Structures are given as C-alpha cells and as structure tokens.
Amino acid sequence: MFPAERPRRLRRTPALRRLVAETTLTPANFVAPLFVAEGLREPRPIPTLPGHVQHTIESLRDEVAALARVGVTSVILFGVPEQKDEIGSGAWDPNGVAQVALRALRDDFGDDVVVMADLCLDEYTSHGHCGVVRRDGTVDNDATLELYARTAIAQAEAGAQVVAPSGMMDGQVGAIRAALDEASRDDVTILAYAAKYASVFYGPFRDAVGVEIVGGGDRKSYQQDFANRREALREARADVEQGADLVMVKPAMSYLDVVADLRRELTVPLCAYHVSGEYAMIKAAAAQGWLDASAAAVEQLTAVRRAGADFVLTYFARELAEEWSR
Ligand code: PBG
Numbered sequence: 001m002f003p004a005e006r007p008r009r010l011r012r013t014p015a016l017r018r019l020v021a022e023t024t025l026t027p028a029n030f031v032a033p034l035f036v037a038e039g040l041r042e043p044r045p046i047p048t049l050p051g052h053v054q055h056t057i058e059s060l061r062d063e064v065a066a067l068a069r070v071g072v073t074s075v076i077l078f079g080v081p082e083q084k085d086e087i088g089s090g091a092w093d094p095n096g097v098a099q100v101a102l103r104a105l106r107d108d109f110g111d112d113v114v115v116m117a118d119l120c121l122d123e124y125t126s127h128g129h130c131g132v133v134r135r136d137g138t139v140d141n142d143a144t145l146e147l148y149a150r151t152a153i154a155q156a157e158a159g160a161q162v163v164a165p166s167g168m169m170d171g172q173v174g175a176i177r178a179a180l181d182e183a184s185r186d187d188v189t190i191l192a193y194a195a196k197y198a199s200v201f202y203g204p205f206r207d208a209v210g211v212e213i214v215g216g217g218d219r220k221s222y223q224q225d226f227a228n229r230r231e232a233l234r235e236a237r238a239d240v241e242q243g244a245d246l247v248m249v250k251p252a253m254s255y256l257d258v259v260a261d262l263r264r265e266l267t268v269p270l271c272a273y274h275v276s277g278e279y280a281m282i283k284a285a286a287a288q289g290w291l292d293a294s295a296a297a298v299e300q301l302t303a304v305r306r307a308g309a310d311f312v313l314t315y316f317a318r319e320l321a322e323e324w325s326r
Contacts, residue, residue, distance in 0.1 A: 023306045025298060027071030027324070030317035031116065031271070035208055036060050037080035038097035048204035049276055050283045052315060054080055057104050063318075064105055068113055070321035076116040076164060076313060077101055080209050081124055087132060088124030092150040096124075099158035106159030116191060117160035119151055119176070120167045128213040130167035130222065137215075139222055144169045149179035156185045162246070164191040168222040174242035191271070192244035195232035195258050198223035201251045201277030208276065232258045233265055240268055249309070251275040253300055256307040263308025272309045274301060279315040294323055 010020050037044065037054035044054045055063060064075055079098030081090035090096045098117060105115050121144070122130045131144030144167065152163050163180075165172045173192050180188050198220045206212070213219070224231060232255075236247050247266060249259045250273035259272050278300070286293035297316040304312050 023302055025302045025305055027317070027321040028073070029301075029305065029311045030072050030321065031074040031076050031114075031311060031313040032067050032072050032317035033076050033078065033273075033313055033315060034060060034063060035078050035080055036097055036101040038082040046204075046208045048207040048280055049315060050280075050287070051319065052208070054208070055101075057101055060101055061104055061108050064109060064113060067318055067321070068109065070318070070325045072317045072321050073112065074114040074116065074311070075105070076118055076162075077105075077160075078118050078209055079123060084124055084126040086126055087147060088121035090124040091119075091121050092147065092154040094154055094157065096154070099154055102155060102158035102160050111161075114161055115159060116162035116164050117155040117158075119148060119155060119163045119165040121147060121151070122167070122211050123209045126214075128211045129217070130219065131169055133214075137217075139169075141169050141171070141222075145171055145175040148172050149175050152176040152179055152188075153183050153185070156180060156183070156188045160188065162189040162191050164193060164248070166193040166196060166250075168193065168196050168219075168224070170238075171242065173239045173244045177243035189245045190243060191246040191248060192236075192239035193250055193273075194236040194239040194244065194247040195249045195255070195262065196223050197226045197251065197255065199226065199251050199254075199275070199277070201254075201275045203277050204280045205276035226254070229257060229261065233261055236262050236266060240266060244268065246271065248273055248313075251278055252304045252309075252312065253278055256303060259304065259307040259309050269310045270308060271311045271313060272304045272307075273313040274304065274316070276315065294320060 010016055035054045040056045043059040046052045081097050120130050127133050129139050131139040134140050155163050246269050248271050249255050252272040252274040262270055282293050282296045285291050301312055
C-alpha cells in the first residue's frame with residue numbers, strides 16, 4: 001500500500017518550501033528595544049544582554065540609523081536616569097533622558113521610523129516599583145494613574161508616536177487615553193502591555209536599566225500570575241475597551257497559548273515581547289557553542305508569528321536584519 005497523503009512532496013526544495021510557508025518573518029515585523037542613559041560619555045555595554053548597550057544620545061541616533069538601513073523601522077525606547085526619587089518624577093520631566101532622546105530621534109527620522117516610548121515608572125523610582133508605594137509598602141493603583149497620564153503627555157510632546165504603558169495598573173490605558181485626548185493628542189497611539197506576566201525572564205533587563213526592587217520584592221501584586229490563561233483575555237479586552245490601539249503579550253515563548261487566544265478573540269493588531277531573558281538564554285547557549293544563535297532566534301520568532309502575533313519586540317532585530325541583508 002502507498003500512502004495517499006504525501007506532504008513531503010512540498011518539502012523537496014528550498015523554493016517549494018518558501019512557496020508554501022504559512023508564516024513569514026521580516027525586519028518589518030520587528031521592534032527594536034533600545035536603552036538610553038543620562039550622563040554617559042560613551043555607550044556602556046550591558047553584560048546581561050551581549051551585543052546591547054546603554055546608549056548616549058549620539059550613539060542612539062547612530063543605532064536607529066543602522067536599524068533603518070536594514071529595514072527595522074520601529075523602536076521602543078527605555079530611559080535610564082541619573083537620579084531616582086520616590087515618585088519617579090524623571091519619567092515626565094520634559095528634560096528627562098527619555099524625552100531628550102525622543103526629540104532627537106524625531107528630529108533625525110521624522111515619520112520614517114515609528115518611535116515608541118515605554119511608559120512606566122520603575123526605571124525612575126528609588127524603590128524600583130512601577131507605581132507609587134504607600135507607607136505599608138503596597139502599590140497605590142489610582143495615585144499611579146495620575147503620574148502615568150503626566151508621563152504620557154511628556155512623551156507625546158517630546159515626539160513619541162506610540163506610548164506603551166507597561167506598569168499593569170488597572171485602568172492605565174483609559175487614564176492615558178483621556179489625558180492625551182484632553183491635551184489634543186488624539187494622534188498618539190497606545191500599545192498596551194495587556195497581558196504582562198510576573199516573569200523571571202525580565203532579569204537581564206533589570207540589570208540593563210539598573211532597577212532593583214526594594215527589599216528583594218517582586219511585582220506579583222500587579223503583574224499577572226503565570227498560572228493564568230483566561231485572565232489575559234480579561235486584561236486585553238479591558239485595554240481595548242479603554243482605547244488600546246495595539247495589544248502585547250509578554251514574555252513570548254512561555255505564553256504562545258495566550259498569543260493564540262488573543263489572536264482569536266481580538267481584532268486589534270497584536271504583538272509579543274521576546275524579552276531579555278529569552279534573548280540571554282539563546283546567547284548564553286551559543287557562547288558555549290551549544291546552538292546556533294540566529295537559527296534559534298528565527299525559529300522562536302517565527303513561532304511567535306505563527307501563534308498569531310503581527311509583530312515582535314526583540315533584541316535580535318538588528319542582528320537578524322543585518323544577516324538577511326548580506
Ligand atoms: C517595566 C518593564 C520591564 C520590561 C519592560 N518594561 C521590566 C519589569 O516589568 O520588571 C522587561 C523587558 C525585558 O525583560 O526585556 N518598565
């Protein structure tokens with residue numbers, strides 16, 4: 001007996017495989033996360049994210065130009081301030097490092113690059129939490145919303161086309177949308193970190209931005225519990241109702257079920273964040289000679305697209321796009 005089904009016929013040659021590929025991965029699908037630090041004279045390498053640095057304003061401009069040359073025309077910016085305080089006031093200071101960087105990028109690139117700003121307080125607070133901390137150590141949701149609104153306006157005024165609230169406070173998208181509209185900035189897009197899980201995979205990022213949570217604390221009282229799947233849908237629906245234009249799942253690889261759920265249930269564009277720990281694991285294994293980093297990255301990032309994400313935030317953006325352009 002001969003088998004009737006012959007899927008292997010379509011796998012015979014690279015050209016055939018390209019023809020029938022259900023999923024593609026291109027530089028247009030990438031958003032590059034970038035760090036800019038205040039008061040630096042030279043870019044400072046980030047040991048936990050090999051190949052990445054804390055940028056000066058000048059090196060940031062060069063980096064974005066290099067990304068755009070290979071087709072990566074979306075970036076998300078994280079500011080690393082020199083001074084921190086209890087409420088994270090550097091986040092909305094018009095001369096704060098993120099705002100200075102946003103202005104520089106819009107000056108250089110205008111509308112040719114989508115410039116996103118991560119909107120959170122943790123890089124700017126002395127205690128490392130994403131919001132206002134009460135005397136008893138708990139995070140005050142509604143007091144934090146007011147500060148997110150101020151930050152959104154400062155980022156919009158500095159030139160961010162997209163603001164991306166990542167603090168997981170309830171009602172953050174609605175509060176930011178209202179503040180932006182009130183300031184006549186209805187043109188500014190909101191990318192909601194809708195389903196953001198309390199994850200060990202953010203470890204290298206916290207080193208990259210110099211964030212340490214006071215008293216060895218964690219974010220489990222505001223970020224999602226990784227035991228939960230339906231809750232992500234509840235979070236994402238609330239964000240869309242409050243005005244989110246784009247929705248994110250974070251991290252990526254351990255949450256592909258969540259990506260698939262949101263793809264099925266929502267019509268807004270969807271993305272996932274392949275986070276620092278996911279990048280660092282691949283890099284660490286590759287450094288041992290145990291696997292090929294870019295092949296591993298392509299396989300994982302394609303899986304994120306296959307699960308239903310339209311685009312992906314990834315520290316591999318530049319290296320893959322450069323490899324493909326050679
Ligand atoms: C919070 C924020 C974090 C990341 C992006 N935005 C860290 C956290 O929630 O602790 C993590 C990104 C990564 O790990 O690559 N501002």
